[in-house]
Amino acid sequence: MPKIGMEPVRRKALVDAALKAIGDHGSLDVTMQEIARSAGVSAALAFHYFGSKDQLLLATMRSLLRQLKEEAIAAIRQAETPRGKVSALIAVSFGAEQFAASTVAAWLAFYVEAQRSEETRRLLTVYARRLHSNLVAALSPLCGRLEAQHVAEGAAALIDGLYIRRALDAARLDVGEAAALVEDYVTLKLNAVKPETGR
Amino acid sequence: MPKIGMEPVRRKALVDAALKAIGDHGSLDVTMQEIARSAGVSAALAFHYFGSKDQLLLATMRSLLRQLKEEAIAAIRQAETPRGKVSALIAVSFGAEQFAASTVAAWLAFYVEAQRSEETRRLLTVYARRLHSNLVAALSPLCGRLEAQHVAEGAAALIDGLYIRRALDAARLDVGEAAALVEDYVTLKLNAVKPETGR
DNA sequence: TTTTTTATTGATTGATGGATCAATCAAAAT
């Protein structure tokens, strides 16, 4: 059985399995046993490749962030107008995968972990900053840099808040509804400054 | 030592100690040992009065919710105008105690627990519904019931989102700034419907 | 062919922590 070049394959399988387990449980209270089993290998192999549970969890988080980053880049590229870029960023946050109940639950669990783990906190901060600067970049041409900072702040908070509500009761919060709420906020703020630039 | 009528005293001490421990750790990963020690009793006594760790944690949550409820009631009573009531509700959410880093961390931890514990989820849902209905009640005279529902939805999400940002980096998010952001949202929404009713 | 390297796991360890229990002590009731 032992074929060569298994490392990247196993790493990916383990990271994916970890994400699934975390999503299912809705917390980081998952055993290496469960993760490894789900990836089709022994727990010992997970330790062999990642060294510790913490490292596997961090790798899982990085994977989630990388995916989000790539989606954001693609979304921005496709949009033509600044206003379109803003909508694209919002759409990514509420995309099918990102807004899936299990993904949202995983995010929440990582936020709690951030209270304890320096590196987790750092990664989450990076994500927050990226979303913010992406929003500001798209908003600035519409209302000036200063106002863009404020609108971005509000939009980001709104997105995070809707994630929480999603985590609490996935059934009651519609995806489209959530996205519309943020869109409405942005439109409203833009109209307040430059009435002709809005929707 | 064994004086009679200790039960309520111990219960309160344990609940307070649990809240403190959870806030300090930023998660529910606290031992009964630590909680009991902080309350000045043995771990065995904590089990004697609460039966299990889960029950102690639920009692802790109920305590937090009761406090929030009372603050909200008092705030609404003191305010004269509907608009004032809305502001009062927002102010409560960002009150010194509620918005303290450790309290926010505890809330976050409970949200994660809600993925696993039915009763925790129920309690959080009750809280969410109460905030919502309080907001709607205050907003309805200003913009009609239907619009009030929407504004309340947005305001609640905004509050939750600002809590998360607070949890991630308590230093960078000012309390006044957070409250102002929500106020601004409400004012903006009200102006959009009935321009003469706003700030 | 022999040696080395990579892949892999079962078995084991060590620590942690929730939960139980028997025993103690003092106040209150009889």
Add this chain to the structure above:
DNA sequence: ATTTTGATTGATCCATCAATCAATAAAAAA
């Protein structure tokens, strides 16, 4: 004075789980 009840804890049990390790097997290199 004796019994009962509430308060309290140290010691202990038991399950879980992260982490380690020695052993095995096959591919690749020498």
